[in-house]
Amino acid sequence: MTLATDAPNSLEAKDVAYLVHPYTNLRAHEQQGPLVIARGEGVRVWDIDGKDYIEGLSGLWCAGLGFSEKRLVEAARRQLERMPYTHTFAHRSSEPVIELAERLVKLAPEPLAKVFFVNSGSEAIDTAIKLVWYYNNARGKPEKKRIIARRRAYHGITLAAGHLTGLPYARVGFDLPMSDRFFHVTCPSHYRDGLPGESEEAFCDRLAQEVETLIRALGPETVAAFFAEPVMGAGGVVVPPARYFEKIQPILRKYDVLMVADEVICGFGRTGNMWGSETFSIRPDLLVCAKQLSSAYVPIAALLMSKEFYDVLADQSAKLGTLGMGYTYSGHPVAAAVALETLKIYESDRIVDRVRALAPRFQARLARLASHPLVGEARGIGLIGGLEIVQDKRTKAQFPQEAKAAAQIVARILEQGLILRPLPGDVIGICPPLIIAEHEIDELFDRLERGLDAALPAMAKAA
Ligand SMILES: Cc1ncc(COP(=O)(O)O)c(C=O)c1O
Incomplete structure (x- = not known):
């Protein structure tokens, strides 16, 4: 019998999609240099050139109270x-x-x-x-x-x-x-x-x-x-x-x-x-x-x-x-x-009540993205969400790995002033600070939608 286990070091074909982390390649990093974040206030951060962003991933899913408590x-x-x-x-x-x-x-x-x-x-x-x-x-x-x-x-x-x-x-x-x-x-x-x-x-x-x-x-x-x-x-x-x-x-x-x-x-x-x-x-x-x-x-x-x-x-x-x-x-x-x-x-600050009050708005805006041509699934709960990027919505086929689809799209979203994170399997993670206000949720998703649309031409070529 073959065990449904993780045979050491033998990656199954289906795991290969998760092999390449969409981010971190030291040579690419050397060329591109880091985005240097200098200060923060509420759910926003500013880079050293003064450009502001909504921190849509709370740093690394962690700064729940934002950046100026x-x-x-x-x-x-x-x-x-x-x-x-x-x-x-x-x-x-x-x-x-x-x-x-x-x-x-x-x-x-x-x-x-x-x-x-x-x-x-x-x-x-x-x-x-x-x-x-x-x-x-x-x-x-x-x-x-x-x-x-x-x-x-x-x-x-x-x-x-x-x-x-x-x-x-x-x-x-x-x-x-x-x-x-x-x-x-x-x-x-x-x-x-x-x-x-x-x-x-x-x-x-x-x-x-x-x-x-x-x-x-x-x-x-x-x-x-x-x-x-x-x-x-x-x-x-x-x-x-x-x-x-x-x-x-x-x-x-x-x-x-x-x-x-x-x-x-x-x-x-x-x-x-x-x-x-x-x-x-x-x-x-x-x-x-x-x-x-x-x-x-x-x-x-x-x-x-x-x-x-x-x-x-x-x-x-x-x-x-x-x-x-x-x-x-x-x-x-x-x-x-x-x-x-x-x-x-x-x-x-009754943070749990706050999340419960905000979640319907957050999840409704997230769910709306399910109809976007690049999105296979929009999923989430509370104040966390993910967009699974696909090349073909009907078959759920992913873009070729070399296209680095989620990373490319996240780069377009960044240009709109929103920091998100590409994840293995071409998923884009969304996890804003728990202190986010309702109007900031709208602003976050407006920027996200604009970034997704801006990525469409390049993704059409990558397909
Ligand atoms: C669910 C989970 N467990 C463990 C870790 C590891 O935490 P750390 O990066 O602080 O070592 C992380 C980090 O993202 C995580 O998301």
Whole structure:
């Protein structure tokens, strides 16, 4: 039997479409030079020549409070003056770290109860992987180490996280995979991965079945965890069908496989609830968050875990004498103070209500683009969206890779004063700051429409 796995280093034909990251080629970068952003205000940024843009991707899906939130600047300044650095090793902590941990746990979905602070999403994912392995060693299940993720997932780029990311560019040329513990199943894009005539319900059933078949083929005693972003971001803004996670989770529970929610993009209101896990009825054993945790003003990320998971780690660390896990800047007090103030702002400004109020306008303008000749699918939820660019709307055929369709279109959109991001699979990501006003949503989409139209002649030639 051929496993529906990610055979190490053998890219399947369908993955090739995701091989080339539409952006980063160092030689091209040398020629073109960077767009240097000098200052920001609200949802707008200015480059060094004074040209203004709407930041339609909140930087890298992260600056939820925009680019001029004075309360965050003040929080950093206050903490820098009071205590610029102390660590969280060996029974130490600081006031903002303690307060932030308490607040995060209160906000977190059930049954998460404990927090471990780190500095980036990738670091949080690496930490989660190591702790999952530590947990299963502690439980006397040393074989239970394999991890399942999805094709097109983005979980970061460090050594372990890079194994989970289901985009070939994270591996090719880097001697990854180094480990055979990582497997990938089908991406829940009904548009791209659904079979002809397959309903969303049948698609979800098939994908859930694929997960079960894989777990059984590998041996449930060898499978430790399933990692998933509620809405896939950097792999192409893939919003799963509503019942996808409902169908996957009973299988995970049946085989004692942990559910790890990667909320690095979805966390803190993006999908119209505080957590993507709420939007998609996920009950995570572990949850990773970053980015909007501090509205990106300073680097900080967190790994939340259930009490049951924590207790196993705690007993094992007592047995071994230590928990050999931590970073110099885990729970950096300045980062913690800024994150704490960010969470206070989310509460005082009722950020989730705000997203819910704005989402209908945002999603209506997004949906309107589905009729554009270059757009195969316009999809989104809350204040995140993606446009899948196709050469042929009827057959869903993509432009040839060399055309770099999404990157070309994004360049035209940039000329209109809107920063968006081309993603693998020729998707254009849209993820504005959560503080965007209704009239700014209209302005964003007006610029986007003008950019798409301006790209039409070049794309007709590329076809
Ligand atoms: C869902 C998700 N997980 C993990 C990461 C990695 O985070 P970082 O870039 O902070 O390492 C990202 C980054 O975009 C992400 O979107």
